[in-house]
Amino acid sequence: MSEPPSAPRPPHGVLDLTAVREDYQATGLHRADLADDPLDQFRAWYADWEAVDPFDPAAVALATATPDGRPSVRFVLVRRVDHGFCFFTDTTSRKGEELAANPQAALCFGWIPLSRQVRAVGPVERLSDAEVDAYWEARPHGSRVSAVASAQSQPIADRAALETRRDEVAAAVGDGPVERPEGWGGYRLTPDEVEVWQGRADRLHDRFLYTRAGDGWAIQRLMP
Ligand SMILES: Cc1cc2nc3c(=O)[nH]c(=O)nc-3n(C[C@H](O)[C@H](O)[C@H](O)COP(=O)(O)O)c2cc1C
Numbered sequence: 001m002s003e004p005p006s007a008p009r010p011p012h013g014v015l016d017l018t019a020v021r022e023d024y025q026a027t028g029l030h031r032a033d034l035a036d037d038p039l040d041q042f043r044a045w046y047a048d049w050e051a052v053d054p055f056d057p058a059a060v061a062l063a064t065a066t067p068d069g070r071p072s073v074r075f076v077l078v079r080r081v082d083h084g085f086c087f088f089t090d091t092t093s094r095k096g097e098e099l100a101a102n103p104q105a106a107l108c109f110g111w112i113p114l115s116r117q118v119r120a121v122g123p124v125e126r127l128s129d130a131e132v133d134a135y136w137e138a139r140p141h142g143s144r145v146s147a148v149a150s151a152q153s154q155p156i157a158d159r160a161a162l163e164t165r166r167d168e169v170a171a172a173v174g175d176g177p178v179e180r181p182e183g184w185g186g187y188r189l190t191p192d193e194v195e196v197w198q199g200r201a202d203r204l205h206d207r208f209l210y211t212r213a214g215d216g217w218a219i220q221r222l223m224p
Pocket of ligand 1: 087096
């Protein structure tokens with residue numbers, strides 16, 4: 001039996017994803033369906049997203065940048081949505097240093113199974129000690145111990161050294177309370193720009209951009 005003809009192979013080491021081609025068949029997003037406030041729109045869409053039962057629904061890509069414009073991006077978990085998006089982290093980390101020097105950030109929720117994306121951009125502020133303490137106390141014991149043991153974003157020799165630090169903290173606190181490190185904190189990104197994106201057939205997607213206008217929001221459709 002002869003071998004079936006094989007597709008031309010890309011050069012060694014190249015991951016060619018050209019043939020990965022999903023069509024986005026959602027029924028679409030109409031201007032009349034949008035909430036006046038993008039955070040209300042977010043909450044409505046978040047309910048749809050939770051219903052998909054993804055792991056982990058709260059994950060979002062957070063982009064920060066140095067004052068001279070070098071960006072960095074990583075996932076965090078959004079823990080509260082009020083008039084902004086709140087997340088928690090080590091404020092002495094790379095993202096914390098960047099936010100201290102340049103308190104602007106962008107979020108991107110990639111809800112691909114729903115053919116949806118939500119982007120938010122705006123200034124970032126530190127959450128109050130009371131807000132951070134409340135969340136810290138809600139974290140499992142092991143997570144609190146690890147946060148004390150880890151100077152986030154700093155190099156460490158190996159895994160064993162990290163686990164030793166963790167074991168030392170665990171032994172020191174025993175079953176007692178784990179004190180929140182000074183540098184562990186939270187931020188709120190209050191958006192002044194939000195874009196909601198709904199994938200459609202043939203890449204003719206629906207996009208709407210909310211921008212602040214006085215006390216409310218202006219909404220424009222963008223080309224895909
Ligand atoms: C799904 C997911 C959720 C994460 N959530 C958080 C979080 O809520 N807070 C946090 O500090 N790091 C979180 N991380 C780890 C960050 O992506 C990142 O590695 C860490 O915050 C250090 O980032 P930095 O060095 O840029 O400051 C998460 C990672 C993933 C993949």
